[in-house]
Amino acid sequence: MNSTVLEEDGFFAFSHLSPGNYTIEVKHWGKIVYAKNWDLKEDIDLGEIKVAVEKEIQQVTVTGNKKLIERKVDRMVFNVENSVFSSGGDVLDLLKVTPRVKVVNDQIELIGKSSLKVMVNDRLIPLSGDDLVNYLKSISSADVKNIEVITTPPAQYEAEGNSGLINIQLKKAKKDSWSSTIRTSYQQGFYGYGRAGGNFNYNKKKLTLGVSANYGNGLSQGIEKRKVFYPSQLWNEKDVGKYYENSVNSRFVVDYQLTPKWNTGIQYLINYSNPHSNSNDQTRLCAYGKKLDSLLQTHNHQESISRLNSVNGYSHFAIDSLGRKLKVNFDYFNYNKENEINYFTNTYDDTMKRIYSYFPVENRGTLEINNYSGKVDMEYPMKNIKLEYGTKVSFTKTESGLKNSRLKNGNSESTNKDNFNYTENTQAVYISVNKELKKWDFKAGLRMENTQTCGNSKITHQKNKNNYVKLFPTFYALYKANDNNSYSLSYSRRIERPDYNSVNPFRYYSNPYSYSEGNPFLKPILSHNIEFSYDYKGMLQSTFYYLIIKDSYSLLTRIDENNYIQYTKSENYFNTSAYAIYERFSYNKLKWLQASVGAIGQYLYTKSQAYPVTPKSQEGFYVQFETTNAFVFDEQQNYSSGFTYYYSTPSKSGDIGNGKEKNQLDLFFKAQVFNKKMQISLNINNILKDYDYRVIKIRNGIKSYNRGYYDSRYIRLSLSYKLGSSTIKTKNIEESNAEEKNRIH
Numbered sequence: 174m175n176s177t178v179l180e181e182d183g184f185f186a187f188s189h190l191s192p193g194n195y196t197i198e199v200k201h202w203g204k205i206v207y208a209k210n211w212d213l214k215e216d217i218d219l220g221e222i223k224v225a226v227e228k229e230i231q232q233v234t235v236t237g238n239k240k241l242i243e244r245k246v247d248r249m250v251f252n253v254e255n256s257v258f259s260s261g262g263d264v265l266d267l268l269k270v271t272p273r274v275k276v277v278n279d280q281i282e283l284i285g286k287s288s289l290k291v292m293v294n295d296r297l298i299p300l301s302g303d304d305l306v307n308y309l310k311s312i313s314s315a316d317v318k319n320i321e322v323i324t325t326p327p328a329q330y331e332a333e334g335n336s337g338l339i340n341i342q343l344k345k346a347k348k349d350s351w352s353s354t355i356r357t358s359y360q361q362g363f364y365g366y367g368r369a370g371g372n373f374n375y376n377k378k379k380l381t382l383g384v385s386a387n388y389g390n391g392l393s394q395g396i397e398k399r400k401v402f403y404p405s406q407l408w409n410e411k412d413v414g415k416y417y418e419n420s421v422n423s424r425f426v427v428d429y430q431l432t433p434k435w436n437t438g439i440q441y442l443i444n445y446s447n448p449h450s451n452s453n454d455q456t457r458l459c460a461y462g463k464k465l466d467s468l469l470q471t472h473n474h475q476e477s478i479s480r481l482n483s484v485n486g487y488s489h490f491a492i493d494s495l496g497r498k499l500k501v502n503f504d505y506f507n508y509n510k511e512n513e514i515n516y517f518t519n520t521y522d523d524t525m526k527r528i529y530s531y532f533p534v535e536n537r538g539t540l541e542i543n544n545y546s547g548k549v550d551m552e553y554p555m556k557n558i559k560l561e562y563g564t565k566v567s568f569t570k571t572e573s574g575l576k577n578s579r580l581k582n583g584n585s586e587s588t589n590k591d592n593f594n595y596t597e598n599t600q601a602v603y604i605s606v607n608k609e610l611k612k613w614d615f616k617a618g619l620r621m622e623n624t625q626t627c628g629n630s631k632i633t634h635q636k637n638k639n640n641y642v643k644l645f646p647t648f649y650a651l652y653k654a655n656d657n658n659s660y661s662l663s664y665s666r667r668i669e670r671p672d673y674n675s676v677n678p679f680r681y682y683s684n685p686y687s688y689s690e691g692n693p694f695l696k697p698i699l700s701h702n703i704e705f706s707y708d709y710k711g712m713l714q715s716t717f718y719y720l721i722i723k724d725s726y727s728l729l730t731r732i733d734e735n736n737y738i739q740y741t742k743s744e745n746y747f748n749t750s751a752y753a754i755y756e757r758f759s760y761n762k763l764k765w766l767q768a769s770v771g772a773i774g775q776y777l778y779t780k781s782q783a784y785p786v787t788p789k790s791q792e793g794f795y796v797q798f799e800t801t802n803a804f805v806f807d808e809q810q811n812y813s814s815g816f817t818y819y820y821s822t823p824s825k826s827g828d829i830g831n832g833k834e835k836n837q838l839d840l841f842f843k844a845q846v847f848n849k850k851m852q853i854s855l856n857i858n859n860i861l862k863d864y865d866y867r868v869i870k871i872r873n874g875i876k877s878y879n880r881g882y883y884d885s886r887y888i889r890l891s892l893s894y895k896l897g898s899s900t901i902k903t904k905n906i907e908e909s910n911a912e913e914k915n916r917i918h
Contacts, residue, residue: 186494192656240711241761242272244659246607246614246651248323248340249273249706249714253314256767258803262843262854264309264317264341269817270769270801272714272757273322274339277819277837277864278885279306281339284773284797285324285718285753287669287827288336294343296440299483299506303389304422304444309341311370311387313354313852313893318342324718325647325663325702328603328618329550329561332645334669335700335722351375352897362887366391366418381438383426390419393884395452400878403734406466407459414452414473421445434491444481450474454684467528468521471684479510498552500563509541518685531685538681539574542673559607561618564600571595575679591679592631597670599624605647614651619644622668628676628693635678637693643668661706669698671726675743689728689741696745699723716755723748727828731786732875746783749827752776768802777825786873787829795824795832811845819864830868837864837885850895859886 192213199207199222207222243250251271253259258270268274268281275282283289291298291305293312300308321340323330330338355371370387395414400407422445428438456469483506490499514536520529550563576590605618621644628637645666653659677691704718724745732739753775761767778792803815817839824832840857866881 186496192653241759242708242711242714244651244661244706244708244711246616246649246661247325247327247663248321249708251320251322253317253319256761258767259314259317262314262852264312264314265306266854267314267317267320268309268339270767270803271320271322271339272759272769272771273324273337273716273755275799275819278859278883279303281306283322283324283337283339284755285716285720286335286337288334290334290336290338292338292340295340296485299442299481300422300444303418304420304446304481307368307370307387307389307420308385308422308424310358310368311356311372311385312341312343313895316343318344324704325649325665327616327649328605328620328645328647329563331565331601332620332622332643332667335667335698335702335720336669347376349377350897352895354893354895356891356893358889358891360391360887360889362884363394364392364415364884366393379430381426381428384424386421386423388421392417395881395883397882398878398880401732401739402876403732403737404875405460406737407461408456408737409459410454410456412452412454414450416450417448419447435488437488438486440483440485440487442481442483444479446479447477449476465523467523468525469518469684469686470521471516471518473514473516473683475512475514477510477512480508482507496552496554500548500550500552502548502550504544504546504548506544507542510539512536512538512540514681514683516682516684534577534579534682536577536681537575540571540674541573542569542571544569557608561605561607562603564602566601567597567599569597571597571673573674573677573679575677575681577680577682589680590632591677593628593677593679594631595626595628595673595676597624597626612653614649614653616647616649618647620647621645624670626670630678630693633678635693639696641697643699657710659708661704661708663702663704665702667700667702669700671695671697671743675726686737687739687741692726692743695726695743696724698725698745712759714755714757718751718753718755720749720751720753722750722827725749725827729783729786729828730870730872732873732877734873734875744783746787747779747781747827747829749777749779751778764808765805766802767805768800770798770800772796772798777827779825779827779829781829788871791825791829791831793823793825793831795822797821809849811849812843814840814842816840826868830870833867833869835864835867836861847894852891852893854891856889856891857887858889862886 195211195213197209197211197219198205211217241252241256243252249272253267256267256270258267265276265279269276273284275284281289281291291309298305298308319342321342323338323340326338351374353371353373357369358367360366366389368387368389370385372383372385375382393416395416397412397414399410401410423443425441426438428436430436452473454471454473458466458468460466483504485502485504487500487502491497492499515533517533518531519527522528544567546565546567548563548565551561553560553562572592572594574590574592576588578588599622601620601622603618603620605616607614607616621642623642624640626639630636645668647665648663650662651659652661675691676693676695678693680688680690682688700723701721702718704716706714706716708714725747726743726745727747728741729744729746730739730741753773755771755773757769757771759769774794774796776792776794778790780790781787798820799818801815801817803813806812806814818837820836821834823834826832838860840860842855844853845851846853864885865883866879868879870877870879
């Protein structure tokens with residue numbers, strides 16, 4: 174259901190409606206004074222509506238049933254309001270049943286993409302990792318209208334990354350109302366972890382306010398195992414870590430409707446994190462055929478503090494009644510991090526007698542990133558086409574300092590240090606044209622980005638500059654054969670620039686035999702993406718995609734069999750091509766069941782530019798399968814339960830590694846009580862404890878087996894309670910759009 178209010182001249186309009194049957198109602202003081210059914214197939218002018226009342230019309234409402242899944246020319250829309258998952262959970266629960274989205278152990282992936290970005294009401298959220306997950310958990314599923322999955326972002330969005338976008342559209346705030354939610358959760362894995370938070374929303378006349386805050390504190394365990402098969406020795410390593418988490422994030426939004434056609438506002442996000450860890454690493458050195466030659470024991474302690482502050486100011490102007498809009502945005506974010514890692518290593522013989530002690534080593538690092546950007550977008554619909562164009566400028570400055578010291582009697586005996594500055598400035602312009610022809614819908618765009626980068630090491634006096642101009646075309650075609658069948662085709666060219674840490678050449682040691690360093694000569698990655706999709710009734714989606722990636726970079730580990738040194742560096746060392754078929758079926762015809770089944774089969778070919786450090790090439794085929802089933806126990810949908818299952822065959826990774834088979838089973842139970850004001854959920858995650866990191870790699874002809882488990886089997890109990898009051902008096906305030914980039918890792 175959509176609603177709007179009349180302008181002073183009596184004009185009203187609804188945009189972005191899907192074809193279907195609709196009922197238009199005109200209400201006057203809550204009484205229906207006009208109603209008529211319309212079969213909407215294309216844009217339509219309703220003409221003059223006459224009603225037999227003397228007072229002014231207060232509200233117009235359009236109601237209709239949408240499909241669970243809708244296909245638009247440049248995106249797929251999951252209409253959450255038609256799902257049983259629309260209440261009793263949070264946004265992360267919704268993403269678990271969203272097509273093309275995979276959520277495993279609170280890690281969000283977009284199938285077929287190496288990364289993703291998340292927006293809320295068209296506004297990019299500059300958070301990642303656990304910070305992003307905690308923020309999404311603060312949004313109730315009942316507040317979500319739909320979720321847009323954009324696997325091929327249009328020209329208006331930055332061309333950064335082989336990534337897609339997830340745009341979470343929230344329901345409009347009720348008029349003259351306030352609402353609030355408080356929540357808490359406790360998670361028990363090997364250790365315990367607790368979270369608490371709340372949000373408050375207020376709407377009065379022309380003013381809208383929104384505040385949210387979340388706090389998390391607790392422990393988790395990580396176990397990493399590695400076997401390195403040297404020609405004369407086996408190094409068998411096990412690292413057990415205890416990780417402490419302590420984080421706070423908040424979001425503040427103010428929006429004001431200056432005139433019926435002009436609204437402005439500001440958004441401020443703050444995130445603070447203070448994690449630390451202790452780990453014990455034990456490496457057994459064994460000659461083949463012998464139990465133990467010697468033993469290395471390393472004790473590691475790490476502490477860090479990170480802070481993020483992000484400010485966005487915006488103004489949106491509706492120029493006329495034809496839908497022409499001007500959007501102006503200014504953004505700033507500051508990120509700084511302080512990190513300290515200390516380790517101490519002892520060597521023992523086969524009788525466990527200590528034979529050597531390495532001096533303690535202290536690594537200290539600082540990182541500060543400042544970004545300023547401005548963006549102007551214009552939506553200009555014309556008689557036969559819809560035109561969009563705009564420009565953006567971005568200025569980024571990164572300053573990092575690193576120092577490692579060998580300590581003796583608590584004092585620094587020898588020190589290596591560096592200060593590295595990195596700047597990146599980008600100017601972009603774009604244009605996009607959309608045209609509808611009966612059953613066809615076409616969209617084409619072109620984005621040009623001009624980038625200047627400069628990296629400068631103050632200690633080594635190494636300075637690297639890189640200037641380049643790139644064009645990024647996009648194309649879409651959608652054919653709706655009828656109400657039940659649609660076909661779509663898309664193409665895009667994209668770029669992925671190195672993150673700010675990867676270009677820093679400073680060397681960081683984790684133990685006497687292992688270190689890593691950045692690479693100031695890293696080149697950006699270029700990719701080409703082609704997708705063809707078929708949709709049947711919003712229930713069945715079939716997608717074929719083809720992907721080419723050139724000059725991919727990743728961490729490349731070299732292993733020296735003579736001194737057993739393992740050193741890692743970011744390098745552009747492989748090209749990748751992939752073919753894949755994705756199938757998904759959704760079923761929601763029964764009131765007591767909603768189910769989805771998805772599977773992807775992918776062929777991956779990778780050619781290395783780092784031979785003989787790595788094999789010359791690698792190719793292979795793998796299959797992933799997932800299903801989510803929810804069972805509802807009552808007509809009011811107050812009680813439900815279900816399960817999610819994932820399975821993956823052995824796979825090939827783009828950086829020339831071989832992944833092992835894995836599967837995961839999760840259970841959940843949800844209840845809504847006290848007139849649906851309180852929500853209770855119980856989640857049991859990774860029951861089989863078989864969804865961990867397991868990869869085999871060959872470097873310099875030496876085989877290594879790597880495995881990692883990060884406390885993903887747990888039980889979590891969550892509670893939330895809603896408060897709110899509303900009295901309809903004034904008109905709605907529209908949510909706004911914004912975009913901002915972030916490559917913090």
